[in-house]
Amino acid sequence: MSKLTDFELYTKVQNGDKSALEQIYDRYEKLLFSFAFRMTQNKDTAEDVIQEVFIKLWRKKGVYSEEKGKFSSWLLTVTRNTCLDFIRKAKGNEVELEDRDSLVKDEMSVEDQITWKEERQKLKSAMHLLADEQQKVVDLFYFKGMSQQKIAEECGIPLGTVKGRIRLALKHLKEKYKAAERGGTYGPKNV
Amino acid sequence: MDPKMCDQLIEYLNGHMNDTEKMEFEAHMEECPDCLDECKEMQELMTDLPYLSEPAAPPEGMKERVLSTVFDSEEIESSKAINKPDTERKSSAYRSRRNWISGVLAAGLVLSLGANAYLLAQNNEKQQALEEKVSQTYVSVNLAPQDSKSSGTASMVKGKKGMNLVVQTKDMVPVKGKEAYQVWLIEGEKKFRAGTFVPDKKGNGTVVFDVDYPGEHNWDAVAVSHEPTAKSEQPKGSIVLLSKL
Numbered sequence: 001m002s003k004l005t006d007f008e009l010y011t012k013v014q015n016g017d018k019s020a021l022e023q024i025y026d027r028y029e030k031l032l033f034s035f036a037f038r039m040t041q042n043k044d045t046a047e048d049v050i051q052e053v054f055i056k057l058w059r060k061k062g063v064y065s066e067e068k069g070k071f072s073s074w075l076l077t078v079t080r081n082t083c084l085d086f087i088r089k090a091k092g093n094e095v096e097l098e099d100r101d102s103l104v105k106d107e108m109s110v111e112d113q114i115t116w117k118e119e120r121q122k123l124k125s126a127m128h129l130l131a132d133e134q135q136k137v138v139d140l141f142y143f144k145g146m147s148q149q150k151i152a153e154e155c156g157i158p159l160g161t162v163k164g165r166i167r168l169a170l171k172h173l174k175e176k177y178k179a180a181e182r183g184g185t186y187g188p189k190n191v
Numbered sequence: 192m193d194p195k196m197c198d199q200l201i202e203y204l205n206g207h208m209n210d211t212e213k214m215e216f217e218a219h220m221e222e223c224p225d226c227l228d229e230c231k232e233m234q235e236l237m238t239d240l241p242y243l244s245e246p247a248a249p250p251e252g253m254k255e256r257v258l259s260t261v262f263d264s265e266e267i268e269s270s271k272a273i274n275k276p277d278t279e280r281k282s283s284a285y286r287s288r289r290n291w292i293s294g295v296l297a298a299g300l301v302l303s304l305g306a307n308a309y310l311l312a313q314n315n316e317k318q319q320a321l322e323e324k325v326s327q328t329y330v331s332v333n334l335a336p337q338d339s340k341s342s343g344t345a346s347m348v349k350g351k352k353g354m355n356l357v358v359q360t361k362d363m364v365p366v367k368g369k370e371a372y373q374v375w376l377i378e379g380e381k382k383f384r385a386g387t388f389v390p391d392k393k394g395n396g397t398v399v400f401d402v403d404y405p406g407e408h409n410w411d412a413v414a415v416s417h418e419p420t421a422k423s424e425q426p427k428g429s430i431v432l433l434s435k436l
Contacts, residue, residue, distance in 0.1 A: 018258075018262060021258070021261070022258060025254060025257070025258060026254075029249055029253070029254065030246065030248075030249065031241070031242075031244075033247060033249040033253070034244040034245060034246050034247045035241040035244045037244070037247040038241075038243070038244035038245065038247070043247070043250055044419075044420060044422055044423065044424075044427075045424070046247075047249070047250060047253050047256070047257070047427065048423075048424045048425045050249075050253070050257055051256070051257045051260055051261065051425055051427075052425070054257055054258070054261045055260070055261050055264050055380070058261045058262070058264070059264060059380065069238075073238050076238075076241045077234075079241075080241070081206060084205060084206040085206065086424075088206070089424075116242045117246075119239065119242040120242050120243060120244070120245075123239060123240075123242055123243045124243065127243065138240070141201065141205070142237060142240050143240075145205045145206070146205065147201070147202060147205065147207045148198075148201045148202060151201075160198070162201060163198065163200060163201050166201065166233075167229070167232070167233065167236070170233065170236035170237065171236060173236070174236050174239075177239060
């Protein structure tokens, strides 16, 4: 039996098919959890995020259509937005997040890591080609979800330049990543 | 175009806006092609970034916890339409999993008025004092065990500063390490934390919780779950006690 596409599974989920939701879960558990952990830096919170994402999916609160691009991209965006909600709430309640370094990083086998290993390697290489400030701005904006004001403070730059810097850093990253995908040279480090 | 609005894209993408601000910004983008293009471009540029995440191993048992909560969230919703106990509902593949609401339906639901009237009849001497207390009790229920031998009561009590939830339990299984019991108030598919406790050596545990969640709430049920830590923002462990409110 051929494997169902994400969209086919999603359509089944919309019709209340529990096994389809379970298949989506199995397909994305590790990626979504790793991403949620990267953003929240807390395993309990990351699990709460995953639970919330799948409740949205199941309760049809998150609506996907093929016009929105790839299902995986949409699911990751829903996950990011849910992470941002949890990060904000955690700050509001002053819940102490665990120090990332104090956690056991992972107990996954190499095989488990393989699903997005190649993309990650290319992205990491591309990221390392960015200037340190650009790497920092990507992290503060995308993974930490900070406001413009906070990013300006953290980077010591004028508020009015934050958006432009983020955009530029992301553009450079994309270019380097594409170059890596083509197998070409990365070019010099941006400074 | 409002130049101030054009500077709000980052706040929009990172969710630093309330609902009104978000709607205003979306309305602005409809009139400002530059902002719309910029937003689309940024979203496109962000697509691959999740793959930068280092692989992290999901906690043991996460799949079962997540999926059972997800599917139970549906049952809570559907149970709202049920007026009286129906223990013969069709079983499903997930029926045997921990179940937030259906257990309530089978459980004996003891409302405060009957129970308190009985108490009054037992003690005429303190009738006046009891009446005063009874008048403050909004609702009281017996908590039904869910695959456990535990028992307990939950009462909503109107205090001077507002509503309190008082939960008393007995015959609770001892906790290990960081584990704790967490009380939840359930409204529709949402679960609100309502106190944490660790039972004593005899298995007794009590929680008095100020129910001061903002806004109007129509609580459907109260539950006690056995959690891996006292910090769960949403239930992760198994439900040991549950009753409809």
